Amino acid sequence: MGWLLALPFLLPxxxxxxxxxxxxxxxxxxxxxxxxxxxxxxxxxxxxxRVVDEGTIAAQMGNWPAPFGITLVADRLSAxxxxxxxxxxxxxAIFAQADVDLRREVLGFQGFYQLLLAGVCGxxxxxxxxxxxxxxEVMLIASFALLILGGERAQLxxxxxxxxxxxxxxxxxxxxIGMVYGxxxxxxxxxxxxxxxEVDQPAALHMLAVLLIVAFGIKAALFPLYFWLPASxxxxxxxxxxxxxxxxxxxxVYALIRTFTLIFPADFSFAHDLLLIAALLTMLSGVIGAxxxxxxxxxxxxxxxxxxxxxxxxxxxxxxxxxxxxxFYMVHNIVAKTNLLLISGTARRMTGSFNxxxxxxxxxxxxxxxxxxxxxxFSLAGFPPLSxxxxxxxxxxxxxxxxxxxxxxxxxxxxxxxxxxxxxxxSEAFWKPHPTGEVRSLTSLTVSERIQRMxxxxxxxxxxxxxxxxxQPLIQFCETAARELLDPAGYxxxxxxxxxx
Amino acid sequence: MESALVLVxxxxxxxxxxxxxxxxxxxxxxxxxxxxxxANLVIFVAxxxxxxxxxxxxxxxxxxxxxxxxxxxQAMILTAIVIGFGLLAFTLxxxxxxxxxxxxxxxxxxxxxxxxxxxxxx
Numbered sequence: 001m002g003w004l005l006a007l008p009f010l011l012p013x014x015x016x017x018x019x020x021x022x023x024x025x026x027x028x029x030x031x032x033x034x035x036x037x038x039x040x041x042x043x044x045x046x047x048x049x050r051v052v053d054e055g056t057i058a059a060q061m062g063n064w065p066a067p068f069g070i071t072l073v074a075d076r077l078s079a080x081x082x083x084x085x086x087x088x089x090x091x092x093a094i095f096a097q098a099d100v101d102l103r104r105e106v107l108g109f110q111g112f113y114q115l116l117l118a119g120v121c122g123x124x125x126x127x128x129x130x131x132x133x134x135x136x137e138v139m140l141i142a143s144f145a146l147l148i149l150g151g152e153r154a155q156l157x158x159x160x161x162x163x164x165x166x167x168x169x170x171x172x173x174x175x176x177i178g179m180v181y182g183x184x185x186x187x188x189x190x191x192x193x194x195x196x197x198e199v200d201q202p203a204a205l206h207m208l209a210v211l212l213i214v215a216f217g218i219k220a221a222l223f224p225l226y227f228w229l230p231a232s233x234x235x236x237x238x239x240x241x242x243x244x245x246x247x248x249x250x251x252x253v254y255a256l257i258r259t260f261t262l263i264f265p266a267d268f269s270f271a272h273d274l275l276l277i278a279a280l281l282t283m284l285s286g287v288i289g290a291x292x293x294x295x296x297x298x299x300x301x302x303x304x305x306x307x308x309x310x311x312x313x314x315x316x317x318x319x320x321x322x323x324x325x326x327x328f329y330m331v332h333n334i335v336a337k338t339n340l341l342l343i344s345g346t347a348r349r350m351t352g353s354f355n356x357x358x359x360x361x362x363x364x365x366x367x368x369x370x371x372x373x374x375x376x377x378f379s380l381a382g383f384p385p386l387s388x389x390x391x392x393x394x395x396x397x398x399x400x401x402x403x404x405x406x407x408x409x410x411x412x413x414x415x416x417x418x419x420x421x422x423x424x425x426x427s428e429a430f431w432k433p434h435p436t437g438e439v440r441s442l443t444s445l446t447v448s449e450r451i452q453r454m455x456x457x458x459x460x461x462x463x464x465x466x467x468x469x470x471x472q473p474l475i476q477f478c479e480t481a482a483r484e485l486l487d488p489a490g491y492x493x494x495x496x497x498x499x500x501x
Numbered sequence: 502m503e504s505a506l507v508l509v510x511x512x513x514x515x516x517x518x519x520x521x522x523x524x525x526x527x528x529x530x531x532x533x534x535x536x537x538x539x540a541n542l543v544i545f546v547a548x549x550x551x552x553x554x555x556x557x558x559x560x561x562x563x564x565x566x567x568x569x570x571x572x573x574x575q576a577m578i579l580t581a582i583v584i585g586f587g588l589l590a591f592t593l594x595x596x597x598x599x600x601x602x603x604x605x606x607x608x609x610x611x612x613x614x615x616x617x618x619x620x621x622x623x
């Protein structure tokens with residue numbers, strides 16, 4: 001049992017080390033990396049199926065019983081996040097074969113990419129707060145390397161801002177961990193659920209909550225802590241942006257959901273109010289920032305922020321439907337967002353720029369690319385019957401149920417403004433003729449490059465369509481996952497069997 | 502003992518944050534060092550401090566006779582120090598690379614990734 005839950009991070013670490021060793025032979029490193037990603041995907045599918053069948057599974061590393069050793073746990077939320085990490089890891093690895101240049105591969109791109117996946121997957125399976133910090137660091141250092149790999153001037157500039165703000169986040173997290181340990185004497189998440197409920201020091205709890213919200217909020221890019229994201233996400237190769245957008249900020253949101261459902265008491269309304277305000281401002285400021293941009297990737301980067309607001313909104317409302325909506329939104333958003341960034345990379349390959357003023361004519365040259373962009377973008381804006389519609393429907397219904405009408409209003413306004421940005425990209429990049437007329441068609445690329453670029457995109461758009469047309473199984477899954485989160489007794493009983501629940 | 506150390510931590514955090522707010526990246530780095538060591542000390546205090554009591558269990562006993570400091574936080578600090586050192590070394594190298602490539606360590610003047618809007622642009 002133990003090996004299965006450890007594989008999601010052991011496999012990428014092993015793959016990464018081999019890929020780093022083979023970095024001077026890029027062809028070999030690529031093959032290793034791709035194989036590793038396929039292996040990782042198989043592993044996360046197995047874990048997902050087992051969790052759906054059996055419920056939460058846990059493993060104690062080194063046979064040290066919890067809370068003394070490091071516990072690995074996968075409940076439904078972890079399982080679906082792992083599945084998404086495996087999926088994004090695989091499709092972006094395929095895309096990167098065409099997109100990342102030889103120089104970056106010799107510098108070790110494939111190795112760092114795998115280590116990033118290890119950090120992400122490790123964060124999703126760990127059941128220990130200090131271990132979560134360690135995985136955050138693995139993820140962070142790999143993302144630093146990927147961000148500045150190649151050393152272009154803009155990359156260094158964006159890198160400094162990314163590094164500076166993310167280091168603050170890890171230090172806040174470390175301090176919070178110290179205080180949690182001082183208060184309770186344990187860092188096991190399940191044991192903390194029991195121990196923190198007995199702590200009768202509201203001042204200490206409030207301070208802890210603020211420290212953790214700031215730490216995870218910086219990672220998740222919550223208002224007003226997100227300024228590193230638009231400063232840095234458009235500087236690395238587009239494959240790197242895609243995997244960052246798909247996974248990194250979502251790890252922050254995952255950590256927020258985990259801490260505020262599992263370790264803090266459920267009636268801790270102080271944190272929920274704080275998160276609600278942050279979520280609404282994040283949604284609005286992100287989407288307004290996007291409206292002011294005129295560069296393909298910068299628009300998408302600002303939309304990442306706005307959608308983080310939706311994810312946190314579900315947590316802040318703290319009802320079963322809202323949390324289920326959050327998880328559904330997470331699935332939809334990771335798939336659609338990664339896809340849009342991959343499409344922006346292909347669009348640049350064909351038109352030569354990310355700047356919307358300098359490009360155009362894609363619809364005429366490549367109706368296929370236009371069609372996939374159309375589906376992904378309108379799904380993001382929440383058009384029925386695409387996946388984003390169901391996600392927003394669940395969140396808006398949840399806010400109406402709690403009579404939070406202004407929350408629903410903000411969500412709908414954000415959706416409308418998202419549509420504005422997406423139609424801007426559509427009309428500029430796809431509809432209007434190219435200013436200089438120099439557009440390459442997809443057929444002018446080699447067959448292998450065409451497959452490497454289009455296969456991931458088509459796969460992701462198929463998932464978006466599938467989730468939109470047949471949302472019921474996923475909605476049911478999300479509702480079960482939300483119930484698990486709101487009633488952690490099962491999670492605690494699995495990790496600490498001696499307590500008998 | 503604890504309260505003295507807590508005061509020290511408070512001063513270190515204040516000084517660290519003040520330094521990190523400067524636009525000079527070197528100041529930021531010094532602030533980072535202070536803040537990361539303050540975080541390590543927070544964990545250290547969390548394990549409680551007992552002076553001159555080694556965590557030894559006498560023969561025939563199952564627990565130490567008097568309260569001793571918890572050793573686990575000290576192990577965690579070791580991890581945190583190693584990670585912090587790695588991150589600091591990376592950041593220092595990044596600042597040096599920035600200085601070489603961009604010719605400045607003033608973050609206010611680093612506007613390549615986000616160029617200020619020109620007149621007449623969107």
